Amino acid sequence: MVALLWAAGRLVTNEYVFFVGYAVLQYIVLATAWNILGGYTGYVNFGTAAFFAIGAYVSVAVNKLYHPPLPWLIVIGGTASALVGLAMGYLTLKLRGVFFSISTLALAIVAQAVITNWSFVGGSSGAYVIRPRFGPFGGSYIEYLCYTMLIMAAGAVVLARGIERSKTGYGLAAIRDDEGAAEAYGVPTLRLKLLATVISGGLMGMAGAPLPFYVAYLDPPSAFNLSVAVNTIAMPLVGGTATWFGPVIGAVLLSTVQQAAMVTISSAVNLLIVGLVMVGFITLAPNGIVGILRRRRAG
Amino acid sequence: MFDPTAVLNAVAAGVLLGGFYAAIALGIAVAFGMLDIPNLAHPAFVVVGAFATWVLNTQFGIDPVIAGIILTPLFFGLGLGLYRLYEVCFERRGEAALQGLAFFFGILFITEVILVLTAGADYRSVDAPYIGASLNIFGLLLPGRMLVACAVSLLMIFGLQYYLGHSFIGRAIQAVSQDRLALRLMGVSPVKIKALAFGIAIATASVAGSLLIIVEPVEPSIGRDFIGRAFAAVVLGGMGSFNGMLLASIFLGITESIVSDMWNPSWAPAIAFGVLLPTLALRGGGLLGRKL
Numbered sequence: 221m222v223a224l225l226w227a228a229g230r231l232v233t234n235e236y237v238f239f240v241g242y243a244v245l246q247y248i249v250l251a252t253a254w255n256i257l258g259g260y261t262g263y264v265n266f267g268t269a270a271f272f273a274i275g276a277y278v279s280v281a282v283n284k285l286y287h288p289p290l291p292w293l294i295v296i297g298g299t300a301s302a303l304v305g306l307a308m309g310y311l312t313l314k315l316r317g318v319f320f321s322i323s324t325l326a327l328a329i330v331a332q333a334v335i336t337n338w339s340f341v342g343g344s345s346g347a348y349v350i351r352p353r354f355g356p357f358g359g360s361y362i363e364y365l366c367y368t369m370l371i372m373a374a375g376a377v378v379l380a381r382g383i384e385r386s387k388t389g390y391g392l393a394a395i396r397d398d399e400g401a402a403e404a405y406g407v408p409t410l411r412l413k414l415l416a417t418v419i420s421g422g423l424m425g426m427a428g429a430p431l432p433f434y435v436a437y438l439d440p441p442s443a444f445n446l447s448v449a450v451n452t453i454a455m456p457l458v459g460g461t462a463t464w465f466g467p468v469i470g471a472v473l474l475s476t477v478q479q480a481a482m483v484t485i486s487s488a489v490n491l492l493i494v495g496l497v498m499v500g501f502i503t504l505a506p507n508g509i510v511g512i513l514r515r516r517r518a519g
Numbered sequence: 520m521f522d523p524t525a526v527l528n529a530v531a532a533g534v535l536l537g538g539f540y541a542a543i544a545l546g547i548a549v550a551f552g553m554l555d556i557p558n559l560a561h562p563a564f565v566v567v568g569a570f571a572t573w574v575l576n577t578q579f580g581i582d583p584v585i586a587g588i589i590l591t592p593l594f595f596g597l598g599l600g601l602y603r604l605y606e607v608c609f610e611r612r613g614e615a616a617l618q619g620l621a622f623f624f625g626i627l628f629i630t631e632v633i634l635v636l637t638a639g640a641d642y643r644s645v646d647a648p649y650i651g652a653s654l655n656i657f658g659l660l661l662p663g664r665m666l667v668a669c670a671v672s673l674l675m676i677f678g679l680q681y682y683l684g685h686s687f688i689g690r691a692i693q694a695v696s697q698d699r700l701a702l703r704l705m706g707v708s709p710v711k712i713k714a715l716a717f718g719i720a721i722a723t724a725s726v727a728g729s730l731l732i733i734v735e736p737v738e739p740s741i742g743r744d745f746i747g748r749a750f751a752a753v754v755l756g757g758m759g760s761f762n763g764m765l766l767a768s769i770f771l772g773i774t775e776s777i778v779s780d781m782w783n784p785s786w787a788p789a790i791a792f793g794v795l796l797p798t799l800a801l802r803g804g805g806l807l808g809r810k811l
Contacts, residue, residue, distance in 0.1 A: 264620045264621060266624060322747075322795075323796060326747055326792030326796060329788050329792060330792055385624035453621055489638075492629060494628075498621070499622060499626065502620065
């Protein structure tokens, strides 16, 4: 399978395919990660950008110091974000849903302020990262990034599926449906919520770590861009939040529509489309595409 | 060490700033503090108000404050409509949590993008005789635009408070926030009252918007800076208490002003949250209001 993919990669001459592929795969990881805390546990995280950008900026910082190979950067970036998730969890998971969400927004803003003031990674003027021309297995570096992201996406989805069907997953669903009752039944809610936050944050950080190499120039406004948060929430909501499959559908669908729109119409309009689609689905089809399909099959 | 005049100036500026923040937070105080509707999109509506004021000011020469007041019926209608949509989709189904939040987040985003598409991403500002002028009291330099903004804001807040305490609808709104069922038993439709209340909340956005563009140049995405401050003010002050919200806003204003002047302005937006999080962790109900 791997050899086939690699051979297919050789045939593709247009680099743009890998650029788009990377974006779509990245959103699969982000959407799946978000859904672990959002869809499974019911805690809406608006601060996706924070974890994502922390992963990216830690990557920039470590790269400046040591130049390790990409997989190390991913692990380090992911760990940093996971730790931030843990810290945030301790502070905020005792709050009711709305306040948790506002706190995540707060986290994103505070993180952005911190990084904007961190001159080692370029502060507000941004950081340039030299992207190597070729990947370690032959082929361009973008192709290498794309495959790395593919592996991460596959890993994230497997993890989500695993969680969904495990005892942990049932615990999370119990929290989502009625946290008070869950606690009364002895579900270790705080511990599970923390676990979900750490996994979710860690995955987002891992997705963010290769970003500096993808864009070659990174500055806080683009790393912390609100559209990342909106997209990450829209995709599971559109696809369906109850399963691992929903975020994948949502990510693929919305990403491709966006990439197409960005090239054909304009980048502002494509954001509008995402927003409208998200609100449309929330109001009309709250269980997402997966929900619609299930209903069709049932009735 | 610290120059006393500079500190006093920072505090004074902070008080005025806080008074202005309260205008923005007022809408949240009504919608979220009283009705439990997490309207994250409110700051975006304030920015819409600011842009609308800009249009009226530059095209027709209308004074910004007047413009803000003229626009209130429009915003009231918008609030009514939005509440209808929210009520049908969420409150009836009882799933207010996850989807409701995402809904308003989506509205926030859409509003911002529409603003960018229609009015462009440039900074806009308005012109009025009190902008640019300052008042010198006891050696304190008070900018005219801040004085006007703070004054109008206080008028609006106390005016609304009076209305809520002394009119039938106002008291019905207070009732619906305290005990829905009792209100129903008294023959008043909670849905209609909530719609009116939400309409009022959005109407305050038009005035707040006009104040915003008086205070500083505005561009579409600026609303995000205020989400934190507005919610922090309402939660810190205590849900349902206007006076608490006002106090909290002034406190935030002073803190931001001092940090900006004495240390580093880019930390300012983070202040509100930096104060909010520990407060929530320690005292769930805020300073003056009902428990969460």
